[in-house]
Amino acid sequence: MSFSVIGKPTGRLAFVLPLSLLFLAAGPVSADEQGAVEPVVEAAVPGQNATLKQLGAGYTLNLRGIEGSDSVNFDVRADRVVTGARLNLEYSYSPALLPDMSQLNVLVNDQVAASIPLPKETAGSPQKQVVEIPPHLITDFNRLTLQLIGHYTMQCEDPQHSSLWAKVSNGSELQLQLAPLALPNDLALLPAPFFDRRDAQRLELPFVFAETPSTTQLEAAGAVASWFGAQASYRGAHFPVLLSELPAQGNAVVLLTEGQTVAGVQGEAAAKPSVRVLTNPNDGNGKLLLISGHDAGQLKQAAAALVGGSGVMKGEQASVEGVSQLHPRKPYDAPNWLPSDRPVQLGELTEAKRLSVAGYDPGTINLPMRLPPDLFTWREAGVPLHLKYRYTPQPVSSNSSLLVSISGKFIKSLPLPSQELLKDDQTLMSRLKQDETLLRDAHLTVPLASFPLQSSLQLRFMYDYIKQGECRDIIIDNMRGTIEPTSTLDLSGYRHFIALPNLGVFRDSGFPFTRMADLSETAVVMPDGYGTAEVSAVLDVLGHFGDSTGLPATAVSVVQAGDDAVLRGKDLLVFASGGNQPLLQRWAEHLPASLGGQSHFQLSDLAYRVRDWVSGDDRIDERRSNGSVALGSGAVDNYLTGFESPLDSGRSVVILAGGSPQGLGEVTAAMGAAQDEDNAIQGSLAVVNGTRVNSLVADEQYYVGDLGTFRYLQWWLSRHLGGTLVLTAVGVALASVLLYLSLRARARNRLKD
Structure with missing residues (x-):
C-alpha cells in the first residue's frame, strides 16, 4: 500500500518534520498479527522502583482538612506488565484525629487499594507501612493518590481545623514487579518500544553498524539520534555504538547499506531505502529498528523519512519512494523555543485542560518554556504578559488572589474580587450570571532576567476560605479557576545579540548551533581514525541538541578536517580524542591544551559567578583573566572550549576534546549531567575530571546577532x-x-x- 503524506508542525511540543513522503509497504503484517498482542513471556526483568520525590513530589505531602489529598503520576512501559506492586509508606499524623472516624487511603487511578487505620497509640510519631497494591489496578498511565479522611470531634467541626493533618514523606517508595510483554513488529508503534514516553528513566539505545560508519552514514545516524533525543526530552539519552554485533538484550537501531550484514541481519537488497522493525535474534523481547538503503545517500533518505513520517508508517516494513523538504527552516524556529517574532498564546504551551483547576486549594498551573538564549535585554522594561482568566467570585470580601511566578520566583499577585466588591458593576454582574465565573484580564510586564533559559510560568489561584460560624462550616467544592488559552506572552520586542564564547548556553541549549533547529549551518568535524567512542559522543551531543530544539538534525553536515572549503560558512562542532584531530594543531593558539603535553589556562573568577539567568549586560560574562597557569602533564586534558572561527568572522567553534576515547565520553557525559554552582559548564573553557567540572575563561570575546545601527551605537557608547x-x-x-x-x-x- 502506498501513502502520500505532507507533514508540518502540529504544535510546539509535538513536531512533524515538513516533508513530502511516499511510502510503499514491502512486508505488511497480517491483520491478526497487528491486532493481537503476543502472550506474556514469563521471564525475569528488572523491577521499577521510584520514590515519591522521583515521581514529582518535591516536598513532603501535607494532607490537611477533613478530606485532604495529594497525587503523583507513574507509568508502565508498553512492553511491560505489572505482576506485583507495593508502596513502602512513611508517614505521620495528628494526635487529635479520632481513630474510629479517620483513615489514610491509598488510591490507584481513583480506586481504593488500601485504607490504613490511624490509632491513637502511634499518633504524632513517624510510621512505616507496607501497602500491597493489586496489580489489576495498574495500567499504562497511572495516578497514585494519598487521601486523609480526618475528624477530631463527634460534634460540629471546622473542616479546615489545624489539628486535621497527616504528612507523607516523599521518600516513600513505590516498587513494581514486572514481566515482559512481547509487542508485534509494527512501525505504527514508533517510537515505541525503542523509546517509550511512559518510561521516566534515561534513554539508552545502542546504534549498530557493520563497520566504522562513513561521514554520510553518520549524518543519517545523527538525524535518528537527535529525533530520539527530542522524544526523550528531560530524561536524557545515551547512544552506545556497536560494530558487527547486536546487543545481547533489549532494543537497538541498526543502519546498514546493501550487502552489509550484522549477526544475520542484512541490509535490504531493494532499490529503495526502507525502514523495518524486527525481533532481536539475541532477545525474543527485544526489537531492532533496521534502517537500510542501497548506499549511504539512500540511508539518509530512510532516516529522514523515519524522523519526519513515522506517524504514518505501519506494518513490519516501509519503503521510501521519495523525500523532499517543503520549506527551509528559519532562525529561531525550534518547536521547543518560545517564538520571538510574534506573541505566543499560552494555549500553545500546554493542553487546554491543564489550564483549569478546581477547589479551594488547587494545584499550580505550570507552563514550561524554553527561551532563545541570545535575547538582548539591555534597557528593556520586560516581557509583556496579557493574562486572561476566569474564576468563581466568593460572595463576600476575601483575600483571594492569582499568584504569578516564574520557576518559583514571585512576580505579582492579582486580586480576585468578591461579589460584594463587584455589586456596583452591573456589566460584570450580568456576565457573572451566565456561568457563575467571571472573565478578567491583566497586563503585566515580566522582567526577562526572571526567566531561566529553561523555565516555567506558574499560575496559582489562591481562594480564601471564609468561616460561617459553628456548625455552619461546610466545604462546597464549587471554586473554579481557568487561564484562557488566548492569553499571550510577547518576546517580539527583543533583539538577538550575545557575547560568545559561552559554554553555558551551549550546554543548556546547544547554542549557537541550534539557532537553525535542523543544524543546517553546523558542521561536525570528526577526528582521523575515529571509532565507536567518537561516534557515540557525536550521537549523544546531537541527541542533546534534539532535546533543546524538539527537532531532528536532518541538515547537519559531518566532515573531516582537510579542505577548508567544507568548513567555511559553518559553525564548527569539533571532536577530538588524544591527538587525532588535525584542527588542534592548526588552531593551537586558540586552545587551552597543547599537543606536546603542556596545558595552559587563563583564569578568572567566572567559576564563582555562575549565572543561570539571561542577561543583556555581557560585561557580566566577560570575566577577564586575572592570572594564568601552565601545567606539564603526560596527556591532553578532557575539556570543552569555544572561540570564534578562524575561517569566518561571526562563526563559532566549540571543541569537545578528551585525552583518550574514554575521556571524550566523560566530556559528553558532563553535558548531560545535573549542574550546580560548583560543577557547572560555563565561560569559554570547561575542564572535566571524571564527574568534576572546572570552568575557566579567556580574554577573547566576539559577538553574534544584530541590534540595528542605532541600538548598537547606544550599547557601544554605554560600554x-x-x-x-x-x-x-x-x-x-x-x-x-x-x-x-x-x-x-x-x-x-x-x-x-
Whole structure:
C-alpha cells in the first residue's frame, strides 16, 4: 500500500518534520498479527522502583482538612506488565484525629487499594507501612493518590481545623514487579518500544553498524539520534555504538547499506531505502529498528523519512519512494523555543485542560518554556504578559488572589474580587450570571532576567476560605479557576545579540548551533581514525541538541578536517580524542591544551559567578583573566572550549576534546549531567575530571546577532566611556562651529543693511 503524506508542525511540543513522503509497504503484517498482542513471556526483568520525590513530589505531602489529598503520576512501559506492586509508606499524623472516624487511603487511578487505620497509640510519631497494591489496578498511565479522611470531634467541626493533618514523606517508595510483554513488529508503534514516553528513566539505545560508519552514514545516524533525543526530552539519552554485533538484550537501531550484514541481519537488497522493525535474534523481547538503503545517500533518505513520517508508517516494513523538504527552516524556529517574532498564546504551551483547576486549594498551573538564549535585554522594561482568566467570585470580601511566578520566583499577585466588591458593576454582574465565573484580564510586564533559559510560568489561584460560624462550616467544592488559552506572552520586542564564547548556553541549549533547529549551518568535524567512542559522543551531543530544539538534525553536515572549503560558512562542532584531530594543531593558539603535553589556562573568577539567568549586560560574562597557569602533564586534558572561527568572522567553534576515547565520553557525559554552582559548564573553557567540572575563561570575546545601527551605537557608547567623551566633544565642537557660522552670517547681513 502506498501513502502520500505532507507533514508540518502540529504544535510546539509535538513536531512533524515538513516533508513530502511516499511510502510503499514491502512486508505488511497480517491483520491478526497487528491486532493481537503476543502472550506474556514469563521471564525475569528488572523491577521499577521510584520514590515519591522521583515521581514529582518535591516536598513532603501535607494532607490537611477533613478530606485532604495529594497525587503523583507513574507509568508502565508498553512492553511491560505489572505482576506485583507495593508502596513502602512513611508517614505521620495528628494526635487529635479520632481513630474510629479517620483513615489514610491509598488510591490507584481513583480506586481504593488500601485504607490504613490511624490509632491513637502511634499518633504524632513517624510510621512505616507496607501497602500491597493489586496489580489489576495498574495500567499504562497511572495516578497514585494519598487521601486523609480526618475528624477530631463527634460534634460540629471546622473542616479546615489545624489539628486535621497527616504528612507523607516523599521518600516513600513505590516498587513494581514486572514481566515482559512481547509487542508485534509494527512501525505504527514508533517510537515505541525503542523509546517509550511512559518510561521516566534515561534513554539508552545502542546504534549498530557493520563497520566504522562513513561521514554520510553518520549524518543519517545523527538525524535518528537527535529525533530520539527530542522524544526523550528531560530524561536524557545515551547512544552506545556497536560494530558487527547486536546487543545481547533489549532494543537497538541498526543502519546498514546493501550487502552489509550484522549477526544475520542484512541490509535490504531493494532499490529503495526502507525502514523495518524486527525481533532481536539475541532477545525474543527485544526489537531492532533496521534502517537500510542501497548506499549511504539512500540511508539518509530512510532516516529522514523515519524522523519526519513515522506517524504514518505501519506494518513490519516501509519503503521510501521519495523525500523532499517543503520549506527551509528559519532562525529561531525550534518547536521547543518560545517564538520571538510574534506573541505566543499560552494555549500553545500546554493542553487546554491543564489550564483549569478546581477547589479551594488547587494545584499550580505550570507552563514550561524554553527561551532563545541570545535575547538582548539591555534597557528593556520586560516581557509583556496579557493574562486572561476566569474564576468563581466568593460572595463576600476575601483575600483571594492569582499568584504569578516564574520557576518559583514571585512576580505579582492579582486580586480576585468578591461579589460584594463587584455589586456596583452591573456589566460584570450580568456576565457573572451566565456561568457563575467571571472573565478578567491583566497586563503585566515580566522582567526577562526572571526567566531561566529553561523555565516555567506558574499560575496559582489562591481562594480564601471564609468561616460561617459553628456548625455552619461546610466545604462546597464549587471554586473554579481557568487561564484562557488566548492569553499571550510577547518576546517580539527583543533583539538577538550575545557575547560568545559561552559554554553555558551551549550546554543548556546547544547554542549557537541550534539557532537553525535542523543544524543546517553546523558542521561536525570528526577526528582521523575515529571509532565507536567518537561516534557515540557525536550521537549523544546531537541527541542533546534534539532535546533543546524538539527537532531532528536532518541538515547537519559531518566532515573531516582537510579542505577548508567544507568548513567555511559553518559553525564548527569539533571532536577530538588524544591527538587525532588535525584542527588542534592548526588552531593551537586558540586552545587551552597543547599537543606536546603542556596545558595552559587563563583564569578568572567566572567559576564563582555562575549565572543561570539571561542577561543583556555581557560585561557580566566577560570575566577577564586575572592570572594564568601552565601545567606539564603526560596527556591532553578532557575539556570543552569555544572561540570564534578562524575561517569566518561571526562563526563559532566549540571543541569537545578528551585525552583518550574514554575521556571524550566523560566530556559528553558532563553535558548531560545535573549542574550546580560548583560543577557547572560555563565561560569559554570547561575542564572535566571524571564527574568534576572546572570552568575557566579567556580574554577573547566576539559577538553574534544584530541590534540595528542605532541600538548598537547606544550599547557601544554605554560600554566605552572614552568613546562617549570623544563623541560628545565632537558633537560640541560641531555645534559650536555651526553656531559660529550662523552668528557670523547674521552679523554680515546686519552690516550689509
